Amino acid sequence: METETCWKFRWFWAWQDDREEEWLGSMSRAGWHLDKFGYPGVYFFRKGEQKNFAYRLDFQTSRMKDRDAYLQLFHDAGWEHLGNMSAWEYFRKEAKPGEEPEIFTDPESKILKYQRVLRFLVIFFPILFILFSTSWRHLPERGPMGSVLLFITMGILLLYAAAILGILLRIGKLKQTIRK
Amino acid sequence: MPKSDEIQKYLPLTESMFYVMLSLVDPLHGYGVMQKVETISRGSVTIGPGTLYGMFTSFEEEGLITMVKEEERRKSYLLTAKGKRVLAKQIERLEIMTKCAAEFKNRL
Numbered sequence: 001m002e003t004e005t006c007w008k009f010r011w012f013w014a015w016q017d018d019r020e021e022e023w024l025g026s027m028s029r030a031g032w033h034l035d036k037f038g039y040p041g042v043y044f045f046r047k048g049e050q051k052n053f054a055y056r057l058d059f060q061t062s063r064m065k066d067r068d069a070y071l072q073l074f075h076d077a078g079w080e081h082l083g084n085m086s087a088w089e090y091f092r093k094e095a096k097p098g099e100e101p102e103i104f105t106d107p108e109s110k111i112l113k114y115q116r117v118l119r120f121l122v123i124f125f126p127i128l129f130i131l132f133s134t135s136w137r138h139l140p141e142r143g144p145m146g147s148v149l150l151f152i153t154m155g156i157l158l159l160y161a162a163a164i165l166g167i168l169l170r171i172g173k174l175k176q177t178i179r180k
Numbered sequence: 181m182p183k184s185d186e187i188q189k190y191l192p193l194t195e196s197m198f199y200v201m202l203s204l205v206d207p208l209h210g211y212g213v214m215q216k217v218e219t220i221s222r223g224s225v226t227i228g229p230g231t232l233y234g235m236f237t238s239f240e241e242e243g244l245i246t247m248v249k250e251e252e253r254r255k256s257y258l259l260t261a262k263g264k265r266v267l268a269k270q271i272e273r274l275e276i277m278t279k280c281a282a283e284f285k286n287r288l
Contacts, residue, residue, distance in 0.1 A: 058230050069210075070233055072253040076211035077229040103230035106196045112234050 004047035006032065011041045014117050015166030017057045017088070024055035024092075034092070037085055051094060056103045058089040059117050079103065087120060107174045114171050121164055132157050190244075190266045192273060199225050200235050201259060201267050204245055209254040210236070239263070 012020040024034055024043075029052060032045040056079070060070070071081055074091055078101075082090040093101045104110045132153045139146045193201065196217075203216040210232055217227050236257060239245040244263035249256040259267065 056230075066255075068253045069250075069255050073210040073233055074229045076254070077214060079229060101228075103228040105226055105228040105231045106194060108194055108196075109228075109231040109234050113230070 005035065005044060006047075007042065007044045009041050010043065013166060014059075014121070014163050015114075015170045017059075021055045021057055024090075025053060028053040028055075028092075034082055034090070037083060037090070040085060052097070053092045054095045054101045055090065055092045056101075058091065058103060059087050059113055059120070060089055061087050061116065061120055074103070107177045111171050111174045114167050114174070118164065118167050118171075121160065121167070125160065125164075128153070128157055128160055187262075187265050187269050190242075191269055193266070193270045195225055196227055196231060197235065198267075198270060200227060200232065201239075201244065201263060204257055204259045204263070207248045207256045207258045209249075209251075209256045211254075212256075 010020075010023070027034070027045060029050055031047055031050045033048050033051065033053070034043060034055070035046040036044040060067075074081060079091040079093045082092060084090065091103060095101055104113060132150075135146065135150045135153050139150055142149070199217040199221050200213055202220065203213045208216060210229070213232060214227050214229070217225055236245070236255070240247065240257070242262075243260055244266060245257040246260050247255050248258045
């Protein structure tokens with residue numbers, strides 16, 4: 001018998017990764033378990049029995065020295081690695097009632113995760129900025145097409161700024177939870 | 181021999197860092213550290229794999245721990261001499277706190 005599958009498109013912002021985790025968890029509690037993904041925002045689910053899975057996301061770039069050891073550590077701790085969507089690594093673990101398993105157990109390491117996201121975003125900022133300033137300078141020559149291009153790059157730049165701000169706020173909130 | 185400043189900059193250790201370092205007085209791999217921390221802290225501290233991986237990376241970069249074995253993608257680490265000095269200083273601080281706790285607890 002063929003199992004039921006479905007797919008969903010869902011975008012998430014880098015500073016709202018916990019909402020993504022909750023959403024995936026609620027899908028599993030309804031019997032839809034994350035199966036395949038990889039393209040930005042596209043998720044495939046497979047129907048099964050309802051399960052209380054905790055989904056958790058980590059952010060790791062190629063700077064990470066030893067991916068094998070990293071994945072082994074999560075595996076040993078009972079976390080299933082589902083794959084990655086760009087630099088986001090997806091893990092899940094079945095949670096006992098009243099239990100909320102975490103991959104990051106202190107605010108310090110959560111802050112480090114968002115700092116990795118931030119570093120990643122900052123690298124691309126100059127490229128975006130150059131794109132923006134060139135489309136601005138060539139505006140008169142290009143006519144209506146030039147304005148469209150300018151608006152698009154401006155939109156991307158604004159989103160970018162929002163993402164950086166969102167993550168900075170997130171880090172700020174986490175820092176408040178650290179009592180020294 | 182590192183200067184005392186070099187040791188001082190790690191202090192105070194967070195609770196998680198303290199227990200992870202304690203558990204590495206003998207060589208141990210990642211999952212072993214998680215279990216040992218839970219045991220020696222009487223269940224008061226749990227360490228997730230994301231947190232532990234980050235600590236292994238930064239502790240190794242700082243020369244507080246060193247990798248002693250790699251078996252089937254599992255790396256075992258051990259505290260270095262520098263790591264031991266940091267831990268010893270932290271324990272000194274904790275002993276002062278414990279003495280203070282004993283002196284003041286009846287006044288609360």
